[in-house]
Amino acid sequence: MAEMNFRPLHDRVVVRRVESEEKTAGGIIIPDTAKEKPQEGEVIAVGPGGRDDDGDLIPMDVKAGDRVLFGKxxxxxxxxxxxxxxxxxxxxxxxxLA
Amino acid sequence: MAEMNFRPLHDRVVVRRVESEEKTAGGIIIPDTAKEKPQEGEVIAVGPGGRDDDGDLIPMDVKAGDRVLFGKxxxxxxxxxxxxxxxxxxxxxxxxLA
Amino acid sequence: MAEMNFRPLHDRVVVRRVESEEKTAGGIIIPDTAKEKPQEGEVIAVGPGGRDDDGDLIPMDVKAGDRVLFGKxxxxxxxxxxxxxxxxxxxxxxxxLA
Amino acid sequence: MAEMNFRPLHDRVVVRRVESEEKTAGGIIIPDTAKEKPQEGEVIAVGPGGRDDDGDLIPMDVKAGDRVLFGKxxxxxxxxxxxxxxxxxxxxxxxxLA
Amino acid sequence: MAEMNFRPLHDRVVVRRVESEEKTAGGIIIPDTAKEKPQEGEVIAVGPGGRDDDGDLIPMDVKAGDRVLFGKxxxxxxxxxxxxxxxxxxxxxxxxLA
Amino acid sequence: MAEMNFRPLHDRVVVRRVESEEKTAGGIIIPDTAKEKPQEGEVIAVGPGGRDDDGDLIPMDVKAGDRVLFGKxxxxxxxxxxxxxxxxxxxxxxxxLA
Amino acid sequence: MAEMNFRPLHDRVVVRRVESEEKTAGGIIIPDTAKEKPQEGEVIAVGPGGRDDDGDLIPMDVKAGDRVLFGKxxxxxxxxxxxxxxxxxxxxxxxxLA
Structure with missing residues (x-):
């Protein structure tokens, strides 16, 4: 992807999923529904952050390029x-992930 | 539409849905219920914003003319x-969308 | 109605429903239950406003005489x-509505 | 009632229900369960008010003697x-009600 | 009871229920489940009060000795x-109750 | 127990249950499920306290050694x-309990 | 594990479960589903902390290396x-655990 032309609002994050190769010892692909562990992805774009009770922006803790784990x-x-x-x-x- | 004669209240936004052409390779229209991906639209008018816990207005992050994605x-x-x-x-x- | 003799409390609003004429092309009245679109009305009286977390009044964004849309x-x-x-x-x- | 000997706590209000005479054109009494419209009453006593997030009292908007509408x-x-x-x-x- | 040897925490109140004599005109005792009206009681001990969002104590509005009404x-x-x-x-x- | 080697977090409290002897007049032990009244216990250790909306610690109202009542x-x-x-x-x- | 290469966000904590040996008197392993008591673990990494209503960080009460109890x-x-x-x-x- 050349350049991100999408600006997420608030505390939203755009993530590209990274498919990990999951094979059993014998090389059989585990069907998708059998794994509910966290997924890995790369952050593509982040919003400006949510707001606290005074309406002030809360800075985001992730940035574009970060490798992250998230729920399936x-x-x-x-x-x-x-x-x-x-x-x-x-x-x-x-x-x-560092 | 000549001019918007509707003023949304609070953090409400008026959006004109932009129908994307969705055809399969063979040109068959995908029936509407088969796609639950976000929808695209154009912002027509925005309210003054919601209020934080102190009653102060939280400025809106979208403006008339913005192309936006929203849930179906x-x-x-x-x-x-x-x-x-x-x-x-x-x-x-x-x-x-930029 | 000559004069409003009812004072709404808090952020309540008194509204007179404006029935829109809805006929099909052939002039058949659409039965009421078939339309769940917002309704139009005229604001008759407004309360002083709700209160924020500090107990201060939040001013109302509508006033008597406004033509408004609201859920059915x-x-x-x-x-x-x-x-x-x-x-x-x-x-x-x-x-x-302006 | 001579004098109120009950002090409501917080934002509570003591109300005496005023039964409105509801007859159909032919003078038939509408059975009670057929009307779910707001009820009319007279305020007999009011508490000191609720408290905001800082623990300060929020003054009451009704007082003894007020004629009020409330849900059935x-x-x-x-x-x-x-x-x-x-x-x-x-x-x-x-x-x-004024 | 000679003296209260129990200190309620927070906004809790210790109450001794006062059984009101409820008889029908003919002197029949109304069985307990037939009355869901508020109950009368005497306050025996009160806690120091709850806390507001800043952690400050909110003083109690009842004190030992008060005759109170509460839900059944x-x-x-x-x-x-x-x-x-x-x-x-x-x-x-x-x-x-005064 | 010689010494507590467990530090509770936040507003948590470690309690040792004190079994009260509950016998009927005839000396029959009431089975456990028949009594849902509060239980008595001794506080063994307390956490530093919860936090208010500003993130400040709210001091605990109980301390090690206190005899307390709690829900079954x-x-x-x-x-x-x-x-x-x-x-x-x-x-x-x-x-x-004092 | 040589070094933690994962940075938890917010008030999240990474924990390595410590399996306790649980045998009955006769040395039979209690099957896993029979024990719902808290589990023991070692803290591997901690996030920077959650935020209070003003958006300020609330410092964490645990640190890497702590032995902790948590729900099963x-x-x-x-x-x-x-x-x-x-x-x-x-x-x-x-x-x-100290």
């Missing part, structure tokens, strides 16, 4: 620039 | 000036 | 001065 | 001085 | 000094 | 130093 | 560096 069912699928991406809230992200 | 089931359908539009809350909008 | 099922029906009116909260009002 | 199912029935009265929260009261 | 199902039954008492929150108390 | 179903059973104890929140404690 | 069903299982770990919120942790 987090976010909404969206096609941007012909690519399948996820829009989720930062609170759906568990942490950042 | 967001908002209430309304006919204004003979045109079918949607009234939704800004929090239903996922982001702005 | 919003508000409570009440007969005042022999007239059928609706008492609803300002948050049930989607916006003001 | 609002409040708790109580017998004070041998009289059947209602104890409800001020938020159950829709407004004051 | 309010509070938890407890035996203290061999006596059956109720522990409830102040918000379960509707008001104070 | 409050808390989580835990074995510490080989002893069966309960971890509950201070809000589960109704009051302190 | 707390947290999400995740595989990091090939090791099975748990990501939970600090509020799921009951306390710290």
């Amino acid at each position: 069912w987090s976010g909404t699928e969206v096609k941007l620039n012909g690519e399948d991406l996820l829009i989720m809230k930062e609170s759906d992200i568990m942490g950042v | 089931w967001s908002g209430t359908e309304v006919k204004l000036n003979g045109e079918d539009l949607l009234i939704m809350k800004e929090s239903d909008i996922m982001g702005v | 099922w919003s508000g409570t029906e009440v007969k005042l001065n022999g007239e059928d009116l609706l008492i609803m909260k300002e948050s049930d009002i989607m916006g003001v | 199912w609002s409040g708790t029935e109580v017998k004070l001085n041998g009289e059947d009265l209602l104890i409800m929260k001020e938020s159950d009261i829709m407004g004051v | 199902w309010s509070g938890t039954e407890v035996k203290l000094n061999g006596e059956d008492l109720l522990i409830m929150k102040e918000s379960d108390i509707m008001g104070v | 179903w409050s808390g989580t059973e835990v074995k510490l130093n080989g002893e069966d104890l309960l971890i509950m929140k201070e809000s589960d404690i109704m009051g302190v | 069903w707390s947290g999400t299982e995740v595989k990091l560096n090939g090791e099975d770990l748990l990501i939970m919120k600090e509020s799921d942790i009951m306390g710290v």
Whole structure:
């Protein structure tokens, strides 16, 4: 993807899912529904942040380029620039892989 | 539409849905219920914003003219000036297409 | 109605429903249950406003005389001065027609 | 009732229900369950008010003697001085008849 | 009861239920389940009060010795000094009988 | 138990249940499920306290050594130093026996 | 595990479960589903903390290396560096073993 032409609102984050290769010892692909562990992804774009009770912006803890873990069912699928991406809230992200 | 003669209250946004052409390779129209991906629309009018816990206005992050993505089931359908539009809350909008 | 002799409390609004004429091309009246689109009405009286977390009044965004849109099922029906009116909260009002 | 010897706590209000005469054109009494419109009553006593998030009292918007409208199912029935009265929260009261 | 040796926490109140004599005209005792009206009681001990959002104590509006009304199902039954008492929150108390 | 080697977090309290002898007049032990009255216990350790909306600590109202009443179903059973104890929140404690 | 290469967000904590040996007197392993008591674990990494209503960070009460108790069903299982770990919120942790 050349450049992100989508600006997420509030505390939303655009994530490109990274499919991990999951094979059993014998090389059999585990069917998708059998794994509910967190998913890995790359942050593509982040919103300006949510707001506290005084209406002030709370800065985001992730930035574009971060490798993140998130729940398997987090976010909404969206096609941007012909690519399948996820829009989720930062609170759906568990942490950042260093 | 010549001019918007409707003033949304609070953090509400008036959106004109943009129907994307969705055909399969063979040119068959995908029936509407088969796609639950976010919808695209154009912002027609925005309210003054919601209020924080101190009663102060929180400025809106979208403005008239913005191309936005929103959930398929967001908002209430309304006919204004003979045109079918949607009234939704800004929090239903996922982001702005540049 | 000569004069409003009812003072709504808090962020409540008294609204007189404006029945729009809805006929099909052939002039058949659409039965009431077939339309769940927002309803139009005229604001008759407004309360002083709700209160924020500090107990301060939040000023109302509508005033008597405003033409407003509201959800079909919003508000409570009440007969005042022999007239059928609706008492609803300002948050049930989607916006003001100019 | 000579004098109120009951002090409501917080934002509670003691109301004496005023039964309105409801007859059909032919003079038939409408059975009670057929009307769910707001009820009319007279305020007998009011509490000191609820508290905002800082613990400060929010002054009451009704006072003893006010004629008020309230939902048919609002409040708790109580017998004070041998009289059947209602104890409800001020938020159950829709407004004051002038 | 000689002296209260129980200190309620927060906004809790210890109440001794006062059984009112309820007989029908013919002197028949109304069985307990037939009356859901508020109950009368005497306040035996009160906690220091709840806390507002800043953590400050909110002073209690009832004190030991007050005759109060409360909902029939309010509070938890407890035996203290061999006596059956109720522990409830102040918000379960509707008001104070003068 | 020699010394508590467990530090509860936030507003949690460690309690050792005190079994009261409950016999009927004839000396029959009442089976456990027949009594849902509050339970008595001794506070073994307390956390630093919860936090108000500003993030400041709210001091605890109980301390180690206090005899307290709490709901029969409050808390989580835990074995510490080989002893069966309960971890509950201070809000589960109704009051302190003097 | 050599070094933690995962940074938890907000008030999340990464925990390595410590399996306690649970045998009956006769040495029979108690099947897993029979024990719902808190679990023991070691804190591997902690986030920067949640935020109060003003958006300020609330410091964490646990740190890497702490031995903690947590509910059997707390947290999400995740595989990091090939090791099975748990990501939970600090509020799921009951306390710290000294």
